[in-house]
Amino acid sequence: MEEKKKKVSNTTITRNTAEFSNMTDNIYETVAMLTKRANQIAAEEKKELHNKIDDFRSTNDSLDEMFENREQIEIVRRYERMPKPTLEATEEYLDGQIYYRNPAKETLA
Secondary structure, three states: OHHHOOOOOOOOOOOOHHHHHOOOOOHHHHHHHHHHHHHHHHHHHHHHHHHHHHOOOOOOOOHHHHHHOHHHHHHHHHHHHOOOHHHHHHHHHHOOOOOOOOHHHHHHO
16 A cells, blocks of 8 residues: 555645535535545555554464564554545545545436
C-alpha cells in the first residue's frame, strides 16, 4: 500500500466548499462519499498493519519480549505518521480519482 501512496499533506488545509460539489451537486452527498472512501482506506491500512505485526507474533511471548521489540514499534510509528484517511480521500476526490454513482438518482432518470 505504501508504494501507491502519493504525497498528501499531514496537516489540515482550508478548502473552498464549491470544489466539493462538482461531482454530486450536493455538498452533503460529497461528504458522505468521502466518509465511505476514508473508511475503505482506514480498513486497508488496518489490515496491512495487522499483517505486518502478526509477523512478529510468537506462541510464547514473554512480557520482556513484548517491550523490547523495536522493529514492531517502528512499524507502528510509521503508520502513525502517515496521513489520515480523510485527507487521502479528499485528495483523491479533488484529483478525480474517485468513481461515484448514486443508484437512487439513476432509477429516477
